[in-house]
Amino acid sequence: MATHDSFDAIIAGAGHNGLTAACYLARAGLRVLVVEKNDWIGGAAVSRSLYEGWTYSNCSYVCSLLRREIVRDLDLPRFGLQVIPYEGGATFTKGGDYFAYYSDHDALRREIARHEPRDVDAYDRFSRTVIRQCRFIRPFLLRNAPDPTSLKARDLQELLFLVKRAHGLGARELAETMRFWTMSIGDFLDEHFHSPLIKAHLAGSGIIGTGLGVYSPGTAYVLLHHYMGDVDGAIGAWGFARGGMGAISKALGDCLTEAGGVIRTGAGVDRFLVKDGRVKGVALDNGDVFFAPVVASNMDVKRTFLEHTDRKHLPEDFLRGVERFKIRGSSAKLNIALDAMPSFPAAPEGAPFLKGDLHASTSLEELERAYDDWKEGRWSREPYFDMLIPSQIDPTMAPPGKHMMTVFVQYAPYDLEKSGVRSGSHWDDAARTALAECVFDKIEQAAPDIRSRVVHAEIRTPLDIEREVGLTEGNIFQGELTFDQLLFNRPVPGWANYATPVEGMFLVGSSAHPGGGVMAAPGANAAREILRRGAKRAARAA
Amino acid sequence: METFDVIVIGAGHNGLAAAAALGARGKRVCVLERSAGVGGMADGRLAHLVYNLSEAERRRLGVHLSEVDTVSLARDGRHVAIRGGSAAYADGGAHPDAAAYAALHARLVRFAGVLAHLAEAPPPGFEGGLTSLEGLREIARLGKVGLGLKRLGKAEMREFLRVVLSNAFDTVLDEIGDGPLAGALTADAVRGAWAGPRSPGTVFSLMYRLGQGGRVFRAEGSMGAVAAAYAEKARAAGCDIRVGVPVARVVVEDDRAVGVELEGGVRIAAQAVLSSAGPLQTMLLAGVAHFDVEAARRARGMRAKGSAAKVNFALSGRPLFTGLSEAQHGARLVVAPSAAAVEQSFNPAKYGELPKAPVLEMVLEDGRLSVIATHVPYEGWTDARRAALGALVAETVEAYAPGFASLVTGTEVLTPADIAAMTGAPGGHWHHAEMGLDQVLTLRPIAGNARYRLAVGGLYLCGASAHPGGDVTGLPGRNAAGQVLADGVL
């Protein structure tokens, strides 16, 4: 390929959304180029071998939200994608006990009763409400968000879809839905449960990846965001991509290649080329230049427009909106190679829940205090973690008898406080190590021998994630999932339809509706929008 | 048996407003108040300023109110004087964020004006379905709000739809730097709320407060004068106001409220009973057996954790705040050094602890400094803890007014628990029920009971737990009265 070729469409960034959009465009017959700054594809959906014999899903680590429509459309299983559900999970207490989440409903009821008999039926009521809300929201994920200020037929049509579905709920359920969307996960759980431990176990999904606390309004929605996926139709279930999350990217990449798309790694976009308000192409940081009438950015909205686009091409109010868009780093990640399965002394022999997500935060208060630390620019003294050992299920992740452990850590700020000053540059090796020690201390609550099992650990601070993956502040959703940044407000009011003020330039990353979580919906939706506009333009030209 | 058209339980200003509105329509109304005086939370011991009273209501009441400035105190002495949308240093120097603040304030007031339409009638609700007459009226009224939005212009309308759901912390700091000015504004967003400014939904509560332009008034005399004006208005409308008369229960027959029984057993009959209490207290008055299990559950789950304490210092002399002019001593004085500090003040309260650095709103009156201190825990109060809070507040004031402590001759600390006991306000909450997005408009005070009706025929809520919410506005009471009349139960 020459260094200045022309394409029908260029995608900046080979994250799963960029690849998804590229696949749809290539399958529609466009000549598509995907450029990627790293030497590998996948963005935050990668499998990397950083220690011989082990594979790390070193960013995203479990899969549920990936829309099944997209998996089927792109025929991803044919390209090797296999998602295997995992069973259960547990939260370990400081006193040597645990609350286990069993996939067996009767066992789960018994386990809840072991802690708090009053919470047994409450759990069923809770899960019914959550599934109801999931069923309500799922149809919106693969549609454009309506712009309530617009009178365009298309926006009115989307608005009508929303109103119809809302009306179909009836007055009572509509009120419940409005409440759910505006509540904190803490208040929601307090309404249902008595046991602090059970509440803490369920609350985690309400804060993962977000700069909010369990008592911040809007976190019930964040929980929903983690429940609205499915594995083979089991709503709320999560699974492992066999071979790590990179298997998703690899399948997408192979799908794209088969459809004639081109992927170039090792050089990222330095500048989006714009002339007279129209995008012309991209200039890469190695000097290569490529041209296309359509350029889509898989980078987040801040990176795209504040770092790689000349401000002069953008209207002031749009730039203000981009600057105001909140992308906050709140999480860190540990990827650990273990020479053996750690022991969990509290857990019964052969406990199935060890194959699931493990935690050690035991009350909502502990979680809220963890958030308070983050607000002040500290990592949580008692962090929440979402820890899994996928090698128990997926034999490809570690050598036989050995294990791979992934630990998602909440909260870790991007702009660390040091002597009254907050800055991302405070994340040095000492800070990184101190964070890891803090996390290991907390893991010991569940697995006291964890430190002796570690043969290698990769510690990823928000700054590391930003630098490697390119996510601003290392935010896993490319933007906070708060009401003021969802639906028609995502990422900038008036620009929720993947298009941007630069003609021909689009956003395909999860800064756009409906947000992050390895859903691939922004990519698919953006591709649909690009094709729709292209078809319209073609019709006009004809 | 004595018989009225309507009995109003509780002579808080909203109860009185409801009574006055019904009395003015020729209804025979009896107001029953268990304490010895009228006013409820609009009482001199508790409240000290009027924030959100409409011009029309002020005229109707005929009370004399004088507008006051706000001074946000700074530890470094660079106090900020605020009047509406204008901000300057207290010494007259220009504030670097003055223009940005003016624009932000103007925008929020403009947005608040749109929402204010919604405050003046029962909240939207579609119980009857969209095609019913009631539903059509709803659509028409929402249409008006939509029209108000439309008039903002497309860009502003978008901005409205974004910030209305946002948090005060970001919304303020997106425009101005953090400091006493941002502190004062974010403190206003969360005063009395179980929330810090970072909590989503706090822009809504800020807008609620700015519904009448955001001006702040002192009542001539004290807040008691406002309560008295409401009482006078009700009396003038022919209402019978009885104090020191506790209601033991609401009498329900055949799924209708038919009157009340007083402590002691005397019954008074009426065709409708309006309650200034919260939904749960009202259900308990009528007997929980008259309500569906789910409704009682929702009432129990209503969020009403008071977070504001009232501290009244009796003074032997006039304290001097460093760096303030004589006139500025008459302003609303705020200790909220920054938005971050306001957020920090909420942290300990979440865990039942006293704040390390409380946020204060103070009014200097003759012989008294009246202080609202936030955020405090809502339960777990002991005398020792009350004293500790009093000392903490005094210490905080001392930092801005050296010598203050030596002037104090008496300290009264009213915690959320005390406020609940005095007034019956659920949880001692400033607004009777948290004004979070999950408890406003159609969801206020609880889903399914938004339109003042409380399931049993003729039984209504008329207090601040009902739409639109707290502050001295008289709106919950007046709206409730309107609903009673519209329902034709009289």
Add this chain to the structure above:
Amino acid sequence: MDARVQTRPAAVPIGLIPTPFQSRLEALSRAKSWVNWAGYISPAVLDTVEFEYFAIRNQATLYDISPMHKYRIRGTDAGAMLNRLVTRDVRKVHLGRVSYVLWCDEDGKLIDDGTLFRLGLDDWRLCCQEPMAGWLDDAAWGFDVTVTDESHTVAGLALQGPTSFAVLQAAGLGTARALKPFDIQEFEPGLQISRTGFTGDLGYELWTSWARACALWDRLWQAGAGQLRAIGFEAMNIARIEAGFIAARSDFQPANTAIRLGRGRSPIELGFSRMVDFAKGHFNGRRALLRDKPQYSLVRLDVGGFKPADGALIYHRRKKEVGHVTSGVWSPTAKRNIALAELRAPFGADVADDLWAEIYVNAEGTWERRLERVTVQTQPFFRNDRARATPPGLF
């Protein structure tokens, strides 16, 4: 070794757990066909459905009903709390009596049905299919009552069939002769017998503690002397459809378990108007029941042909789909093809003619579609005076 290992908490069992009768049932099971009933191992069939069924209608049977949820409600407000809970007036349920009751959510949709035993002045037991602890806790709020979950401490055994009294008598419980239908009495310390059941036939339910459950079984089994048969769910299900009893999750979706909206059905829609007492004062869902017109009706159907119509769609004039069969079996006693069906209003009630069931039959690998005429019945398919005679007959 870590100190915490010693305090390792006992893990809850995963999968199905035994009822107190499991050792006896296991020994009798030839079919090895078990189902999950509220987390317990429960026989679907022990031997052969047909023989188990005919034992119900011809001799006597034992069916383990221990997995039923049982709640004890005690306290000075127990009557008031229950009267707010259920649609009937429990003030009319006297000491030693049992009442079939229904309870609704706030929308007037059925949460569950069950039997309410009045064991003392302020002492009641509610027995039902769905777990109800959470709901009863909520319903008890504001009342001076305590609700105790007895689901895992009280064992239940249904002794049903024309010779069931004879078995009791042979077991030394002949004093139960005095029990009228819907009576309950403690005949020996720790053994309560109610004249209730789910078969529409003469029968009793015996209640005792888990610890004494096997002894009770053995006593009855010996008394039965080869004339008593243990049965599983499938035989019981045929009998209950013949008797016209509804079952949760078959004939109605318990309102508190439905994820989809609009799945709930009111007692009136389910045909229990006479068990809804609007005059007694407020009860849960009363306002909704007064306000909302019934949208459905659950009816008993006599179906043409000989193939069970379970799950069949019902058509009006062979064209318009108006409902579906919720439970359908061949009735071996009535020798008719019977069903319970839910029909959309006005069908079943005002429009009851020209209704058809669409039945799919797999005839050795070939599917056939049959349209069979159905007729709405007002009476149960099985009625026998022996079920109501007091004193009861011996066969």
